Amino acid sequence: MAVAVCSAVMILALTLLPSPDATATKTVRLKPTSANVEPTPIEQAQELVDEQLVEPQMETVIARNWQDQKVRSGDTLSHIFKRVGLGSRDVYEVMAGQGDVELLKKIHPGQTMRFDIEGQKLVALEYVMSRTDSLMIEQSENGYVAEMQIKEMVPFTSYAEGTIDSSLFLAAQKAGLSEGLTMELANIFGWDVDFVLDIREGDSFRVIYQEMHLDGEKVKDGEILAAQFTNQGNTFTAIRYETSDRGASYFTPQGESMRKAFLRSPISFARISSHFNLRRKHPVLHTIRAHKGTDYAASRGTPIKATGDGKVIFAGVKGGYGKVVILQHGQKYRSLYAHMNNYARGIRSGTRVKQGQTIGYVGSTGLATGPHLHYEFYVNGAVRNPVTVKLPHAEPIAKQDKEAFLTVAQQMVGQLSTYAAAMESEKVANLDQ
Ligand SMILES: [Zn+2]
Known part of the structure; x- marks a missing residue:
């Protein structure tokens, strides 16, 4: 039984450290531990993440008596206002307000409008445009004032690893990677590995990636920050690096591009x-x-x-x-x-x-x-032979970025090992129980 568990594909994907650009300043020291009394490094890290998700509210929040209305197909502002008992005069006054009130002309079905009405008077209106963006319109002495409110997504760094039985997609799914991230992973290594022909049982991957969180909940995937792919005994490592003038790209830890100067074939999937x-x-x-x-x-x-x-x-x-x-x-x-x-x-x-x-x-x-x-x-x-010729790498990291890149690359390679060791000790701890 233990052997079976041991040889099973690692199927854990963990949310661990907050990203460098997150507001949190604490760091997690992952140290190997085998004692059951102490929390495992992964548990410690998880606690820390949980702590950070409860952020103190800095602003004083006015208690609103919201009344929600979903925008239906064919709706105009007047229709929606009418449903909550407001008239065309209210529509006129709101549209005459200051700020980006024009955005109210772009309402579409499925969005939400929230009304705070006191007596017969509209005191506040929130137009929820997306999970992150809303337009808040409030009554003031000089009519209505609209202000955009944008909630910032917080990137959290996650780690996943897996061993392939049959396909990358199955293994990635087991490891908790989304389809999008799996595609991205295949794109990064696709220059060196043919994911249809070259994949063998026992090939493995490690990925450090970001998840974008909002109000303590994952909203979407972020970027792959670093990844390793071992194919038939050869390990490839890719580090993401972004500069303002060149955008983001993936490089080997030495600064060579992961991309090649040539596509292997001029026709896809032929x-x-x-x-x-x-x-x-x-x-x-x-x-x-x-x-x-x-x-x-x-x-x-x-x-x-x-x-x-x-x-x-x-x-x-x-x-x-x-x-x-x-x-x-x-x-x-x-x-x-x-x-x-x-x-x-x-x-x-x-x-x-x-x-x-x-x-x-x-x-x-x-x-x-x-x-x-x-x-x-x-x-x-x-x-x-176009199929077997060794293809040259695309442009390496720019000279002026090299030093900074190497520092980042070293950190990321270190993190890949640290995460992998933490997963290993977690696995051992589970087997001990
Ligand atoms: Zn021919």
Whole structure:
């Protein structure tokens, strides 16, 4: 029984430390403990989180006698005002008020309007626009005054880990990760790991991510801050880093981009119909002729993506290639896309293209038995197998950000280990009982 529990997938996902940008200043020291009398590190951390969720109310709150009205389909302000016994004069006075009263023109079904009416007089109106935003309109000596009230979501840092039996999605679900976060995790590591073909039983992941809380309740997922994925014994680590000018991106702890300068394939989810083979019998010519690229079977008209940022150096008809586009990527790399049905708009010699941009559509021009994409990849002028060639990383962390990044990366890598150790000791404690 113990063995069964021990080998079971770790299915815990915990809310532990508040994020650095949360208002709380306390930190949790996680220390391994095996004694049952003491609370486990995870329990200690949880208590701390619970404490922080009860925040003292700083503002004096006026007691309101709210009367709620849901906005129904086809409702106008007048309709809603009428339902609570107010008239068109009240609508007029509110709309003549100061502040963003214009927002009241944007009411839509499902939203809530709350009225505080004393006698026959409207003293306050709250237009609840979303979980975080509302417009508060209050009576003053000079008519109504509207003010936006925005509740700030508090990010809490969570940790999840899991071991894969069959698929990442199942394991992530067991670990308590949402579908969105699982997709994000697959995107981060998707440059190194093919989540369809490369996954093996025993592969594992660790994720530090944020959850956005409002009034002590999780509202939505935040960002993945750091993650580790072990695939067939190789561990990849990704750290999120954000700068005001470059936005957010994921890097290895050394500062290399997790992204590659090239997509592995110019067509998403396409089947390879013919592999790179320098001694292949040509299907049309029936002679031994090198197959210098990879063929992707796809229906006519399927968009073909530029695998990397670059410049079109040829777009035209070239013998057996039919309609072909050749891209130059810096000094070292070149890619070729053949048998196109047609080119994407604006694709001609000299055009600059971005990675992932559509440059043309699958066809069967030139020597082709049916619609497919023939893709070639060159490194320093030599043709290489596009499926196995080692792809260069995208731009690393910027020089001016490197030092700050390395500090963050070191902390995050440390946290991944700390969380994993805490989970381990929790697991051991559970087994002891
Ligand atoms: Zn081919």
